[in-house]
Amino acid sequence: MSAPFDPYHKWLGIPADEQPPSLYRLLGLRPFESDADVIDTAADQRMRLLKSLQGGKHAALSQKLLNEVSRARQRLLEPTERAAYDALLREQMKRQSAAHGSTGSVTLRCGMWPDGKAPATLEEFFQCVAASGIMTMDEVRQFHARFAEEKRPKDPKGMATELVRAKKLTKYQAICLFQGKPKQLSFGEYVIIDKLGQGGMGQVLKAEHRRMKRVVALKLISNDALNNKDAASRFEQEVHAAARLIHANIVAAFDANEHEGVHYYVMEYVDGIDLSALSRTHGPLPVAMALDYTLQAARGLAFAHGKGIVHRDIKPSNLLVDKDGTVKILDMGLARIDRPDEDTPVLTTDGQVLGTVDYMAPEQAVDTHSADARADVYSLGCTLYRLLTGEAVFSGETVMHKLLSHREAPIPPLRQKRPDVPASLEAVWRRMVAKHRDERQQSMLEVVAQLEACLRPGPQAAAEMLSPSAAYDPANASFSQFLSGMSRDNGASGGPFVSVAPARAAVAVASQSRPAETAEVTDNIKSGDTDPETLPKLRIQPPPAPPAISVSIMPSPATSRSGVSGMYVVLACGAIILLGLAAGVALFLIQGQ
Numbered sequence: 001m002s003a004p005f006d007p008y009h010k011w012l013g014i015p016a017d018e019q020p021p022s023l024y025r026l027l028g029l030r031p032f033e034s035d036a037d038v039i040d041t042a043a044d045q046r047m048r049l050l051k052s053l054q055g056g057k058h059a060a061l062s063q064k065l066l067n068e069v070s071r072a073r074q075r076l077l078e079p080t081e082r083a084a085y086d087a088l089l090r091e092q093m094k095r096q097s098a099a100h101g102s103t104g105s106v107t108l109r110c111g112m113w114p115d116g117k118a119p120a121t122l123e124e125f126f127q128c129v130a131a132s133g134i135m136t137m138d139e140v141r142q143f144h145a146r147f148a149e150e151k152r153p154k155d156p157k158g159m160a161t162e163l164v165r166a167k168k169l170t171k172y173q174a175i176c177l178f179q180g181k182p183k184q185l186s187f188g189e190y191v192i193i194d195k196l197g198q199g200g201m202g203q204v205l206k207a208e209h210r211r212m213k214r215v216v217a218l219k220l221i222s223n224d225a226l227n228n229k230d231a232a233s234r235f236e237q238e239v240h241a242a243a244r245l246i247h248a249n250i251v252a253a254f255d256a257n258e259h260e261g262v263h264y265y266v267m268e269y270v271d272g273i274d275l276s277a278l279s280r281t282h283g284p285l286p287v288a289m290a291l292d293y294t295l296q297a298a299r300g301l302a303f304a305h306g307k308g309i310v311h312r313d314i315k316p317s318n319l320l321v322d323k324d325g326t327v328k329i330l331d332m333g334l335a336r337i338d339r340p341d342e343d344t345p346v347l348t349t350d351g352q353v354l355g356t357v358d359y360m361a362p363e364q365a366v367d368t369h370s371a372d373a374r375a376d377v378y379s380l381g382c383t384l385y386r387l388l389t390g391e392a393v394f395s396g397e398t399v400m401h402k403l404l405s406h407r408e409a410p411i412p413p414l415r416q417k418r419p420d421v422p423a424s425l426e427a428v429w430r431r432m433v434a435k436h437r438d439e440r441q442q443s444m445l446e447v448v449a450q451l452e453a454c455l456r457p458g459p460q461a462a463a464e465m466l467s468p469s470a471a472y473d474p475a476n477a478s479f480s481q482f483l484s485g486m487s488r489d490n491g492a493s494g495g496p497f498v499s500v501a502p503a504r505a506a507v508a509v510a511s512q513s514r515p516a517e518t519a520e521v522t523d524n525i526k527s528g529d530t531d532p533e534t535l536p537k538l539r540i541q542p543p544p545a546p547p548a549i550s551v552s553i554m555p556s557p558a559t560s561r562s563g564v565s566g567m568y569v570v571l572a573c574g575a576i577i578l579l580g581l582a583a584g585v586a587l588f589l590i591q592g593q
Helices: 006-013 037-052 059-077 079-101 120-133 135-143 158-166 170-180 228-244 277-283 287-306 364-367 375-389 397-410 423-432 444-454 459-466 474-489 513-526 555-593
Strands: 189-197 203-209 215-221 253-259 262-268 272-274 319-322 326-327 346-349 354-356 495-501 551-552
Touching: 006 037, 006 059, 006 203, 037 059, 037 253, 079 326, 120 135, 120 158, 120 170, 120 555, 135 158, 158 170, 170 189, 203 287, 228 253, 228 272, 272 277, 272 551, 277 326, 277 397, 287 319, 287 444, 364 397, 375 423, 375 444
Parallel strands: none
Antiparallel strands: 189 203, 203 215, 215 262, 253 262, 272 319, 319 326, 346 354, 495 551
């Protein structure tokens, strides 16, 4: 017989041994929270959740909890009512502690585990796990009891190891629990799975929504980053902007709100690696791969620019590639207030981030507010150089030296570092990193057109390079390539390969130089095991190549003789026609006489 449905646990994440919950626990608040805005916001979130469940088979339970949440909000928002309730709650906690103290042990109520108190016994570890909300006390006890007596874990470390091995906990969760920090594993409606990164803006966590079971990237904004009303207002504006950007090459924004005084931002979780880590792991990428990733980023930026949003901090670490090879732009809409990694030189003025020096356009260093979409063009060009060479465009020991180099130093020749880069691609890249923005491509759409032209060898591509705004006709391009191949065949002993269908990862002949490395990098991403610190080289079987339609023109003696014979037939037919016309004219003249 199945267990009865528990709405407190299923919907609100409150385990059975915490029921009936306190008013604070019911709203997902810490005990004795006094901030009226925080209480009101938490109650509103709970009520929206419960209202969304009123149409299901548990509608009556949803309404019951909705009434309880409403009454809890009223009591906690009324100062007199809250003071009286707090006194009762403290007395209850005191009685509970005294009752357990007489037995020589202290069993704390779930959710009240002292932060930072490492569990010393197995029983304390059980309580700590239950306090996190990941497993109930009954679940963790049942897990422990299933082991044979001689193999049963005897201490917190052994228990944590077995829970990780059984995939009941992640390594990050086990470490937090072993350190006595269960509160770090719960944030509102989300269960924290892992820590993805940390920066000046805050930290990014991998989390799962309790009810929807959707894995997301949860960005917690530190209070220092939003230390005034202007910064908080900018955060709201950027969140609204990010919500409008729904594109395959932009990380999607799901939600943004405040919980217990902490602003947070919920994003799509990308199961992959950022291009900075990928470059550190594998060094310079193959030309085809670097061009493909840059082109995808350019498409996402073109969409954002069309919505009036400029990133201003494009760099490899803000470009993620998933296991399917799709590149997604990170922090689109938050770049204006976000800070790059702490180990990267940055410029700030009154808390306003200007960008990352290695990828910053010269005009952006002077005035970030005047930087437009062409600054993203420059940054994307610097990113392409990094992917192809493994180095920054300009090096220097100081931030000022790098800034001056971006403004005054000659643009380095790309093909000197990478001889396999096609001349057409270098020409596009040099325009992207031009010192003056008027000399660059004037829109990201223009960049997209020119990069796409680099994928297509032949006259049509050359024409598009000269006139990037011209519309591209695939039929004409294929026909032009065919004619180009015909003209190259004249007098040749062997016919070249002429590609008719566009291929995503084909760059003239350059992509043929390192196909094994391309497959290696692609499949390393698919493996999900691409830590640059521990895995300098990974090798997995390469995926099948995408289908391509091709035409091979190879003249041979047989085909040459056939062509000559055909020409003779045409000449003979022409001669017969001329003789027939001449005879007709002669007959007409004779009859006329």
